[in-house]
Amino acid sequence: VRMQAGRDANGDFTFSLFDKTGKGILLDATGVKEGAIADGLIVNKMVADNAAIAGTKLDIPSVVSAINGSSQSIKSSRIWFDDQNQSLNQLYSQMNTNIVSAST
Numbered sequence: 001v002r003m004q005a006g007r008d009a010n011g012d013f014t015f016s017l018f019d020k021t022g023k024g025i026l027l028d029a030t031g032v033k034e035g036a037i038a039d040g041l042i043v044n045k046m047v048a049d050n051a052a053i054a055g056t057k058l059d060i061p062s063v064v065s066a067i068n069g070s071s072q073s074i075k076s077s078r079i080w081f082d083d084q085n086q087s088l089n090q091l092y093s094q095m096n097t098n099i100v101s102a103s104t
Contacts, residue, residue, distance in 0.1 A: 004016040008028070018024040025036035081088050
């Protein structure tokens with residue numbers, strides 16, 4: 001059997017599809033089961049523009065790697081440093097002003 005559709009032992013409708021090795025995937029009323037979507041199956045045009053995928057669901061190291069060409073640091077000209085939305089540039093400028101004031 002390569003494809004099976006119908007009710008399972010609990011009476012719920014399911015759809016199963018098997019490859020030639022017997023490995024199968026399952027789709028039921030609760031959705032597609034883990035392992036059912038092979039790597040490379042989902043392409044960019046299949047993801048909605050407003051998908052709003054949570055950052056917690058992303059593999060952040062791989063995102064950083066993709067941004068920086070396999071580097072594990074993010075290069076940016078503007079980073080918010082604190083809850084007052086001060087950038088590093090603002091903080092360094094203030095530190096420089098404080099050092100100049102302290103030295104005079």
